[in-house]
Amino acid sequence: MERDLVLLGVLRQGAMHGYRIAEIVEQELGQAVELKRSTTYYLLERLAKEGYLRRNRVTAGKRPARWVYELTENGTKRFFDLLRQNLEAPGPIHFLGDAGLAFVDALDRSEAAALLERRLAALQEDLEAMRPTKPAAGPRDLLSTHKVSFLEEEIAWIESVIRRLEMESRARPSKPRLAS
Incomplete structure (x- = not known):
């Protein structure tokens, strides 16, 4: 759930391709969640299948086509539901070591x-x-x-x-x- 929250939250900034989403997660949100690139792409696909994201194939110049993701109305609702749940209730505590x-x-x-x-x-x-x-x-x-x-x-x-x-x-x- 927390990883979904992070991805939906990043996409509130606007539509972007998966590489950029993964980059933002690593560079800006790495303290909040551990999310590998391969997992990011998998979760983006799942969120799109569940109707929380819209996915469009975009070609720019001679570069290969890339998938660009953007929030749907249901995705925005899901983001706020997850945000409220996350802030309200503590999760289980597990310490490494x-x-x-x-x-x-x-x-x-x-x-x-x-x-x-x-x-x-x-x-x-x-x-x-x-x-x-x-x-x-x-x-x-x-x-x-x-x-x-x-x-x-x-x-x-x-x-x-x-x-x-x-x-x-x-x-x-x-x-x-x-x-x-």
Whole structure:
């Protein structure tokens, strides 16, 4: 649903070909949604079949013909329905890396802490790269500030987990593991 929202939202700017749509998604909305080009084209086709988009074959000069997509009236209605649903209700929360945390007991506490230190360094690099030199305007600023806030909280949480693992490592000696 979120990917449909993004594609319909991009097409509110006007009719455009699939390559341009994919480019806008990657460059401007990559923080909001992960969408590969092949998936973008597949979804555009599906949205057209469902009647949310109109598709026209356009030839420009000597270039090969390309499909140009534009919103239909139903597509505009669908966009606003999806937008309202998205803003109103939170989706399920899944964090990348949580699967490893579920099995952290399989490692020595000191090893787990060292691995999380590396993760922490990568998160700190991401945070520094995200901090804008000048604030973006409008909704794009919301995407940036949301990700910065998330990274700051994630960094603080990882730091607390590392401290906990280090304290546990000092409190009890490591147990031999069956496999490594």
